Amino acid sequence: MFKVPNKAYTAQFKTAAVQRVKDGQSVRSVARELEISTQTVRNWIKAEGAGTLNGAGSKLVTPEQMELSRLRAENKRLQMELEIGKKCGGVLREGPPVKYAWIDGQCRDYPLAALCEVLSVSINGYRAWKRGGTVERKRLTEVQLLSLIKSIHAEVKGAYGSPRMTEEIRSRGFPASKTRVERLMSRHGIRARHRRRYRVTTDSGHKLPVAQNLLNREFTPHEPNRVFSSDITYIWTDEGWLYLAVVLDLFNREVVGWSMRADMTTELVGDALTMAWFRRKPAPGVLHHSDRGAQYASHAYQGQLARYGMRCSMSRKGNCWDNAPPESFFNSLKNERVHTTRYRTQREAAADVFEYIEVFYNRSRRHSSLGLVSPTKYLQNWLTTQQAQDTAA
Known part of the structure; x- marks a missing residue:
């Protein structure tokens, strides 16, 4: 369990x-x-x-x-108000329902009092809306809905197409059909960022031992801490390449471990695995899957897997689909953030990648394979179900 x-x-x-x-x-x-x-x-x-x-x-x-x-x-208070003002954009010109919905999506990041002050609404009004007052079920006009779509589009930095956008609007208390949202987004040129083809960069030209493909593309384990999947990518900055290694728990596609360095070494992947183990403390027997890269086949990394009691699995030679989930994550990271950003320093890139992983992807981004909820929310829902079943038993 x-x-x-x-x-x-x-x-x-x-x-x-x-x-x-x-x-x-x-x-x-x-x-x-x-x-x-x-x-x-x-x-x-x-x-x-x-x-x-x-x-x-x-x-x-x-x-x-x-x-x-x-x-x-x-200057913290002034800075916070300026930051909120920049984020809320056209919402300032809309009525209370749209403002309340926008505030509801920001309460994790800013004090409620500051949000209500900047948007010129009362805290009591917002709380009444949260309790399910009549305003919550009001059908937005096209102007109001478009304003909310633009606001969410800015919040998620262009990451959502119409399915995720529709679910996000509904989660904020407003009825919305995918057809209506899709029509408004199309009419006003609001779309998810263009996807580019992912390039595989694995260097398997080494003589180190490789493991069999024990995972065999079974990407949907029935509970957490059963299968971890790892991979490496690189991000260009004006100071040179920044390398990123990640470890995903395939149950909820959460990035449970990551590491960033200026060089692609065994320490890069080892640090990501250490973070994953620190966060999850899995029992022995976890299946760890990766490609055949030298970093993963190295004696140091294999020794680390053995210390953590993890079983090693590797993709077949030249077959990127055998490790599709982390490659899919890198696609999302690159298309939703990296490809449209110029990083002047490696520190700047590392800070942005940290924000994408820890603030947006793990905790907020709606994942298509998880029923359009975030990895963290998916795990919380599963835990709640398990606790209810244990109580009933």
Whole structure:
């Protein structure tokens, strides 16, 4: 039986979270979007300042960074209001129902009072709407619905086509048909970002031992922590390539482990596997699938799998479909974020990829193979069902 492990975080995760605060977000906002306590974030910031966040070799915060943090703290309220104002766009010109719906999608990231103040609505009005008042079921006019579509399109940075857009609108309390949403999006040129073909870059030209394909394209395990799938991709920046390794739990397609480095080494994939193990603490017997790349076939990585009690499975030579789920994730990442963004530094790229994985993809993005809910929500729904069945038994 799957058990929810105590939360644990690797140094790379902590560093990325602290960087979001240093880049201008409030502690509360970062804590909400990552679903951790504000005190935990503050502890990480304090440890980073003392040079103890990552152990040996950590960088101390410079005097310039400390002064910048002080100035950002002094202007936090104004900055938050400006950020909310930029996000809400045309919603400001709409009536309360559209504003309430937009606020409902932002409450995880911003205080309710700040959201209501910027959009000039009352907290009591919003709460009445949440309780299921008549305004919740009001059919939006075409102008109102278009405004909401544009707002959501901006929020998700162009990631949703009409099916996901329709589900998102419904989740915010408004009736909407896919036909109507699709017609409005088409008429006004609102569409999901164009998909490009994924290029496979696996280097299997080595003499290291490879494992059999035990997974055999069985991509739908019946519960969490049964099958992990791993892969590597690369992201171009003005400073050169940034390499990203991920580990997915195929049950809910959640990215449970990731690592980013400037070089494609065994440490890259090893760190991603470490994060996955920290997060899930799976019992021995997990099937770990990857391609035949040298990083995964290396003695170091195979030893790590053995220590975690994981069984190794590898794709057949030259067959990218044997490891389709992580390649599908990379397609989404590239098309929805990377291909339309110029990264001037590797740090800038790493921060954006962290936001995509931890804030958007895992916790918010509606996944077509999961019934148009996010990976986190899918797992929560499954756990709730399991608990109900155990209680009934």
